Amino acid sequence: xxxxxKIGIVGLGVLGGSYACGLSEAGFSVTGVDIDAETISLAKxxxxxEEGGSxxxxxxxxxxxxxxxxxxxxxxxxxxxxxxxxxxxxLTDVTGVKRKIITAVNDVLRDDVEFIACHPMAGRESxxxxxxxxxxxxxxxxxIVPTENNTEYAKQTVREMAEILQFGHIKEISAEMHDRxxxxxxxxxxxxxxSLMNANDNPDLSEFTxxxxxxxxxxxxxxESLWPQLFILNKDYLLEEIDSFCGEMQAFRSLIENEDExxxxxxxxxxxxxxxxxxxx
Amino acid sequence: xxxxxKIGIVGLGVLGGSYACGLSEAGFSVTGVDIDAETISLAKxxxxxEEGGSxxxxxxxxxxxxxxxxxxxxxxxxxxxxxxxxxxxxLTDVTGVKRKIITAVNDVLRDDVEFIACHPMAGRESxxxxxxxxxxxxxxxxxIVPTENNTEYAKQTVREMAEILQFGHIKEISAEMHDRxxxxxxxxxxxxxxSLMNANDNPDLSEFTxxxxxxxxxxxxxxESLWPQLFILNKDYLLEEIDSFCGEMQAFRSLIENEDExxxxxxxxxxxxxxxxxxxx
Numbered sequence: 001x002x003x004x005x006k007i008g009i010v011g012l013g014v015l016g017g018s019y020a021c022g023l024s025e026a027g028f029s030v031t032g033v034d035i036d037a038e039t040i041s042l043a044k045x046x047x048x049x050e051e052g053g054s055x056x057x058x059x060x061x062x063x064x065x066x067x068x069x070x071x072x073x074x075x076x077x078x079x080x081x082x083x084x085x086x087x088x089x090x091l092t093d094v095t096g097v098k099r100k101i102i103t104a105v106n107d108v109l110r111d112d113v114e115f116i117a118c119h120p121m122a123g124r125e126s127x128x129x130x131x132x133x134x135x136x137x138x139x140x141x142x143x144i145v146p147t148e149n150n151t152e153y154a155k156q157t158v159r160e161m162a163e164i165l166q167f168g169h170i171k172e173i174s175a176e177m178h179d180r181x182x183x184x185x186x187x188x189x190x191x192x193x194x195s196l197m198n199a200n201d202n203p204d205l206s207e208f209t210x211x212x213x214x215x216x217x218x219x220x221x222x223x224e225s226l227w228p229q230l231f232i233l234n235k236d237y238l239l240e241e242i243d244s245f246c247g248e249m250q251a252f253r254s255l256i257e258n259e260d261e262x263x264x265x266x267x268x269x270x271x272x273x274x275x276x277x278x279x280x281x
Numbered sequence: 282x283x284x285x286x287k288i289g290i291v292g293l294g295v296l297g298g299s300y301a302c303g304l305s306e307a308g309f310s311v312t313g314v315d316i317d318a319e320t321i322s323l324a325k326x327x328x329x330x331e332e333g334g335s336x337x338x339x340x341x342x343x344x345x346x347x348x349x350x351x352x353x354x355x356x357x358x359x360x361x362x363x364x365x366x367x368x369x370x371x372l373t374d375v376t377g378v379k380r381k382i383i384t385a386v387n388d389v390l391r392d393d394v395e396f397i398a399c400h401p402m403a404g405r406e407s408x409x410x411x412x413x414x415x416x417x418x419x420x421x422x423x424x425i426v427p428t429e430n431n432t433e434y435a436k437q438t439v440r441e442m443a444e445i446l447q448f449g450h451i452k453e454i455s456a457e458m459h460d461r462x463x464x465x466x467x468x469x470x471x472x473x474x475x476s477l478m479n480a481n482d483n484p485d486l487s488e489f490t491x492x493x494x495x496x497x498x499x500x501x502x503x504x505e506s507l508w509p510q511l512f513i514l515n516k517d518y519l520l521e522e523i524d525s526f527c528g529e530m531q532a533f534r535s536l537i538e539n540e541d542e543x544x545x546x547x548x549x550x551x552x553x554x555x556x557x558x559x560x561x562x
Contacts, residue, residue, distance in 0.1 A: 121491055141489055169488070184481050185494045191537075192473060193497065195529035197552035200465050200522070206558045207450065208402070208422055213466045213559070215496035216474065220556040224549035228542040235537055241481070242534050246527060248476035253523050256472075256516055261509040268505035271478035275501040277487045278494070 001064075001160045003027055008062030009049075010077065012039050015094045015120065016068030017132025020048035022165040025134065031058050039129045056081040064157065067093045071229045075104045087112045092158055094120055096226075097182060097234040098145045098175040106147070116154040117145040119178065120167065127223055134165060142167035145178050183237035188245060190227060191238075193220040282345075282441045284308050289343035290330075291358065293320050296375045296401065297349030298413025301329035303446040306415065312339050320410045337362040345438065348374045352510045356385045368393045373439055375401055377507075378463060378515040379426045379456040387428070397435040398426040400459065401448065408504055415446060423448035426459050464518035469526055471508060472519075474501040 007023055009016045012034045020043055024030045032043050032052030040052045051058060059065055065085060067074055074093065085091065091113055095101045098117055105115045122140040142162035146155050155172065162170045173181075197220035231238055255263040288304055290297045293315045301324055305311045313324050313333035321333045332339060340346055346366060348355055355374065366372065372394055376382045379398055386396045403421040423443035427436055436453065443451045454462075478501035512519055536544040 121489070141491070143489075171488075181486055181489050185486055185490055189477065189494050189497050191530065191533050192477065194548055194552040195533055196470065196473065196526055197555045198548060199469075199526040199529045201555070205462055205466055207452070208424075208462050209466055209559050212500045213470050215499060216470050217552075217556055217559060218496060219493045220552040222549050222553060224546045224553065227549060228545035231537050231545065232540045232542065235540070238537060239534065242530065242537075245477055245480040246530055246534075248480045249472065249523065249527055249530075252472050252476055253520065253527075256512050256519060256523075259513045259516070261513065264509035264512065265505045267475055267479060268503050268508060271475040271498075271501040272503060272505065274478045274482070275498055278490050278498060 001157055001164070005064060006031065006062045007161075008033065008059040008065040009068060010034075010056075010059070010065065011068035011070075012036075012043050012049075012052075012129050012132070013068060014126055014128060014131045015122070016066070017043065017048065017129035018122070018134050018136055019066055019068065019094075019165065021046070021132055022134030022137060023161075024048045024050075026164045028164075031062055033058055042129055056084045060084050060086055062086060062089060064090045064092065064161070067091065069093075070226055071095050071097070071101060071233055074101065075108060078105060079108050082108075082110050082113065085110070085113050089113055090154055090157055091115045092118050092161075094118065096186070096230045098178045100233045102145065102147060102175055106149075114151060114154050116150050116158050117147075117175070118158050118162075119143040119145060119182075120162070120165075122167075127225075137165045137167050139168035142170045143178060144170070144172045145175050146172060147175070179234050179237050183234055183241045187231060187234060187238045188241040190219050190222060191231075191242060192245070193217050194222065196220070282438055282445070286345060287312065287343045288442075289314065289340040289346040290349060291315075291337075291340070291346065292349035292351075293317075293324050293330075293333075293410050293413070294349060295407055295409060295412045296403070297347070298324065298329065298410035299403070299415050299417055300347055300349065300375075300446065302327070302413055303415030303418060304442075305329045305331075307445045309445075312343055314339055323410055337365045341365050341367055343367060343370060345371045345373065345442070348372065350374075351507055352376050352378070352382060352514055355382065356389060359386060360389050363389075363391050363394065366391070366394050370394055371435055371438055372396045373399050373442075375399065377467070377511045379459045381514045383426065383428060383456055387430075395432060395435050397431050397439050398428075398456070399439050399443075400424040400426060400463075401443070401446075403448075408506075418446045418448050420449035423451045424459060425451070425453045426456050427453060428456070460515050460518050464515050464522045468512060468515060468519045469522040471500055471503060472512075472523060473526070474498050475503065477501065 006029050008031045009020050010033045012032050020030050030049045032049035034040055035054050043049045102117050109115050120142050122136045197217050287310050289312045290301050291314045293313050301311050311330045313330035316335050324330045383398050390396050401423050403417045478498050
């Protein structure tokens, strides 16, 4: 990537807007495509895009196109609009699950455009360009999820883009490992927070709430349009993680029921030990 | 309470030590009883207690005695040592569950000593006087859990003590409501964090961990000696909360399995709505 590299961003929501913000601040020429005219106006006003609109032909001069679309419109968008992409250009994305997306995109994509899958782990519960801000990337993880067919050029280019956006850790990972990890660390934890919040209908309890409950349920505030799609796309792994977690819950339930103080103690020592690996380094 | 009120604290761990710290700083004469000689030396060195040792007769001149003992030694301690308490004195506690403790204490306690149950909601995963510090009480909740037999004097006295210790919210609540609330907000959330941590044995995942997972599992680092006792003492309510939560997990699991995007959306909207009540005010 050099300063002549032209970047197109499709979907200027909270992630796409943050990409446009960071890349334009770093001196790149950014083109934005979004169906919402107000979003485009705002992005122009802030200097995040040089040109933009709802017309995908705007992307025809872009060397890199970043799709920041929701997963269930991403593949359809490619089918309808890939004719406007520049021959030899790179297509990348921000989708939170990978196996099915990579297969689906590569099944339909033109041979002269290369898709390299990425996952910037910097999503938040908020939606829309009003919450976009490239500072969210600082210290965050950026995962590159290549297939065996991806070129070194593609991997190197998205790595450079992540560096320009100031991501804290940039790492390559296989689609299987990615989806397994996300199923446990992110998707299962969101299902837990949502279920905990829905399990008890008593807003009066809020006055007694301590920080632990607040911490645990912060992510129960969740983008309800995006996450169900991500859950379905990672259904196999996520169901396994739910079953494994619910098995642990039932095991602990039995220990309480049997008043097995020693058995509980072992579980608590084990969780305390394991948690130590997850302290911030 | 005035500055002549003499306060005794039994068990100078993280909570007892913090009480001694806050009350001595506010100008009260504090006596400490602990079986650990080093703990007593440290409390004296820091000026948190005027006198102290392992001898319970030290408490004979105290107007208020705060038991900061673990629940399963608390009642036995009363049986063995109540003869040293001053006639007309108040006995209070810091135990995290209430129904069984209140009954058990009142069953054995002398008639000329009044027990008034309290729960300072300021525990942490740490143990011992080295982690004691009265600043933990600022903004925390202090719950007074009276029975119909408690005097206004007792309720007023512990309220004043909580004010002196700078608790953020001081509130009276029944033992039933207290244990129900604690079963959901605190105990269930700890069982969840522990089970989540124990459900997946992969320390390699830590490099990908985002803040949501860290927030959710912070409390998986837990005092393994204390919590099993608290779980058992609140077993009936806690098992109900676990069953209600696991029911929600299974309901969400079915929605994922059936790829019911709309059904999931409803659950996420509901959890987002409910979570709003729990924002810090």
